[in-house]
Amino acid sequence: MAALPWEKVTENCGASFDCVRDIFVHSLQAEQFWIRSLSGKSVEGIFETPFTRFSNFSVVQEYADEVEAETNEYLKTLTDEKLRSVFEFRGWDGKMKRHRIEDILMHVVEEEIHHRGELLCIYWQSDIRPPYISYMAYKGQA
Numbered sequence: 001m002a003a004l005p006w007e008k009v010t011e012n013c014g015a016s017f018d019c020v021r022d023i024f025v026h027s028l029q030a031e032q033f034w035i036r037s038l039s040g041k042s043v044e045g046i047f048e049t050p051f052t053r054f055s056n057f058s059v060v061q062e063y064a065d066e067v068e069a070e071t072n073e074y075l076k077t078l079t080d081e082k083l084r085s086v087f088e089f090r091g092w093d094g095k096m097k098r099h100r101i102e103d104i105l106m107h108v109v110e111e112e113i114h115h116r117g118e119l120l121c122i123y124w125q126s127d128i129r130p131p132y133i134s135y136m137a138y139k140g141q142a
C-alpha cells in the first residue's frame, strides 16, 4: 500500500468501504475485534475509531503492527482443546451466539482474504500491479 501515492489510497473506489485505506483499516479492526473478544478484552472504540484518524502511512503501519502483536500474543495461548472450545457472544442482532474458537478464527482469515481480494481488484482497475507474497514465501522454508 505504501507504494501508492496517499491520494490514491484515499481516493473513492466504490467498494465495501470508501477507499483502499478504509478497506485495509476495516480488516485490521475486524481482526482486532475478534482477537480481543476471544482474549476477554474490551473491544470498545475499535469500530468507532474513524478511518480519517489514520491520516498517513505510518499511522496505518503502527496500527497494523499493534494488531499483529495482539494476534500473535493470543495465538501463543492456543491449544487443541481451546480451539475446539465454544465461545459465546452477543451478535450484531442482539442475540447470543455460540461458535467454536477455531471457526471464529477461520472467519477472521476469511474476512481478510475477502478484503484483500477487493484491494487486489482496485489495484488492477487502476493499472497497478498488486503486491503478492504467497503464504509459503512468507513463512519461508521448513
Ligand code: NI
Pocket: 026, 027, 030, 111, 115
Ligand atoms: Ni469486513
